[in-house]
Amino acid sequence: MSEAKITGRTYDTQLLRRLGKYLRPYRTYFVWSVILTLIVAGISPLLPMLVEYTLDQFILKNNYQGLNIMTLIMFGLLIFQTAIRYYHTLLTNSLGQSVIRDLRIETFNHITDLRLKYFDKTPIGRLITRTISDLETIADIFSEGLIQIIGDILQLIVIIGVMFYTDWELTLIVLIPMPLMVIATHFFQEAMKSAFQDVRHWVSNLNTFLQEHISGVSIIQFFAREKQEMDKFKAINAEHRNAHIRSNWYFSIFFPVIEIIMAIALGLLVWYGSKSILAGRISPGVVVAFIMYINMIFRPIRELVDKFNTLQMGMVGAERIFTVLDTDEKTPNDGILKPEKIKGDITFDHVWFTYDDYIETNKKLNLPDPIVDDHSVKWVLKDVSFTVKAGETLALVGATGAGKSSTINILSRFYEISKGSIRLDGVDIRSYDINYLRKTIATVLQDVFLFSDTVANNISLYDASITREAMIEAAKRVGAHEFIERLPGGYDYQVRERGSTLSAGQAQLISFIRALVHDPKILVLDEATSSVDTETELLIQAAIDKLMKNRTSIVIAHRLSTIQKADKIIVLDHGEIKEIGNHQELLHLNGYYKRLYDLQFHSAGI
Incomplete structure (x- = not known):
């Protein structure tokens, strides 16, 4: 369901039933809340009744002792x-x-389990809004919404019942303006529903814009786009302001209308009550009590509108949250295999892959396999087949968009292939438990991501089985131990968001340690040395040569100098394999690889 279609209903049984599931662990809280609500509703008319009794029986009869006693009773009731x-x-x-x-x-757990395709089409700021502010509106359902509404309705029933019991004629007079209240409340509620949806x-939109532009502030500054982006922000912020002003405008009309209706009821009470007192039909205490009853009726009605609005906001928030939770974008984890040992043989067997959605739709509907020559589909990989033996190193080369990164993404099942099969040790990767599969493969990416945490936690990712000694040993093998020790606090140094306080080379080295310390059977290096200087690259390359021994490795690199020792090199072009062989074999072919090689080394002056 799109965001624009989520309008919310003031009361939605299905949503409340789903929310009720989360109440079960807290039944005691809920039961006591209901009990206290009933108590509050039950004692609400006691104070006006005591005032009526005190006025008629003690004040008008000059009984000061009785007055003092009743004052203490009323004071005790207020404390209670x-x-x-x-x-x-x-x-x-x-x-x-x-x-x-x-x-x-x-x-949060559901979002982190979603496949990458979901994040390709969903703004991160929208998910932040769901997880933070939309969830807060659900809390208000219980703290200020549903239970409070039930309490106010019970209080109204009790008070009106007491009023009818005390004097039914006076009660009917007081309730004459009530239809006006119902009409005003209905129109206000409908108007607020639309206004709140806009808010x-x-x-x-505001969260999405801020998340994207704060993350990309360096690009804005590099291209001097501050003014243009500020103009965009002003436009979104203005719409946000206008939505809030519109909702406040409805409040500014509604509450004075309620005050006028309340004043009409009070005027009718004074007029008819005074006549009744003069006629000797009722006592003055009844009129005073009814004045208090009017305040006790109109106050909950005023608050009911607010609370219905709160309930509606919570319903909208709940519907949006459940829309995320109901998103069927998880990678299927039907596999159960978790073998004790993995050799590391990898086989791609006539693999076709596209990011287009209709392929997965066909699978869900059990339609025939996709037609591979369908020109409406933008194929990223076309009939790709190759084998990597355990312990071998495979290098993938090709121009941007050739399908190199997509190859490793589907190996870890971040995306599902459209046709063909991928096998690990001769077994389809879909037969393995997905968490086991991904732990078997360690990946070092070109775009390093470090969390706002210590160096040690960025390496271990809170895996308790990884000791500090193991981190230090991996760091020494990479050649990063010395620079980490020089940081303030060493391995306990607090890394800023995305590693902004570290150089590109230092951040890359930490990500490399992170991959190694998990001791993977398959190592994937996606442009792992492209962001570092020549000295750091040589340092990493020396460590890579050692670490690739007895480990299946897949290397993606634009720098052909880093892959000349690979056992097998695959040249990809527009998703198709053009050449396979080692460095010398491909040079002798005098084809794609030779042209890439000559282009790089001649441009470098070699």
Whole structure:
């Protein structure tokens, strides 16, 4: 469901039923919240009743002793009400925060399990909005929404019941303006639904814009795009402001209307009540009590509108969260194989791959295999077949867009192939448990990502089985131990976001240690040395030569000098294999590889 279509309903049984699943671990909180709600509703008319009794029986009869006693009773009732409301608020907020804690964990786990294709088409800022602000609106369902609405409705029923019991004629007079209240509330609620939807839409757009532009601030500054991007931000921010102003405008109309209706009810009460007192039909205490009842009726009604709006916001948030949780974009993990040992033989057997969605749609509908000569499909890999023996090194070369990175992405099942098969040790990779498969393959990417954490945690990724000694040993093999020791705190040095406080070479070395310390059977280097200087590249290359022994390796590199020792080199062009062989064999072919080689080394002056 698209974001624009999620409008939300004030009350949605299906959504509440799903949310109820998250209440089960906190039944005690919920039950006590309901009990306290009933108590609050039950004692709400007691104070006006006591005031009525005190006025008629003690004040008008000059009974000061009785007045003092009733004053103490009313004071005690107020303290009791305050205590009940305190614990009620505490319980409902604890309930809401506990629910969203569990929901946020589930949402985060679900998002991190989604395949990369989902993130290719979904803005990260939108997911941040779902996980943070949309979840907060769900907490409000319990702390300020559903339970509070039930309490206010019960309070209204109890108070109106007491009013009818006290004097039904006066009650009917007071309720004459009530239809106006219902009409005003209906129109306000409908208007607020649209306004709130606009607010949530522009909050999402604002988060998406900020996330993208703060992450890419260096590009903005490199190309002096500050003014243009600021103009875009001003436009989005203005829409966000206008949406909020529109919602506030509805409030600014609604509440004065409610005050006018309340004033009409109060005026009718004074007029008819005064006549009844003069006629001797009722006592003055009844009119005073009814004045208090009017405040107690209209206050919950005013708040009910706010709480219905809160409930509606929570419903919209819940619907958006469940839309993410219902996203069927996880990589299927039907495999169960977790062998103790992996040799590392890799076979691509007539593999076809595209990022187009219709291929997966065909699979879900059990339609025939895709037609490979369908020109409407943009094939990234076309009928790719090759074999890498355990312990061998395979190099992939080719121009940008040739399909090199896609080859390693489908090997780790970040994307699913469209046709053909990929086998590891002769077994289809879909037969392996996906977590086991990915732990078997360690990848060092060109674009290094480091978390805002210590160097040690960036290496181990919180794997308790990886010791500090193992990290140091891997760092020494890579040649990075000395530079890490020079950092303030050494392995406990706090890396800033994306490794901004480290050089490109240092960040690359840390990512290389991260891959090695997990002791993979298959090592993938995707342009792993392209971001470093020549000295650091030589340092890494020396370590790579040692680490590739007894380990199947796949290397992607534009620098052909780094892959001349590879056992096998595959030249890709527009997703097709053009040549296979070792360095010398490919040079003798005088084809694609030879042209790439001559282009690089002649341009370098070699």
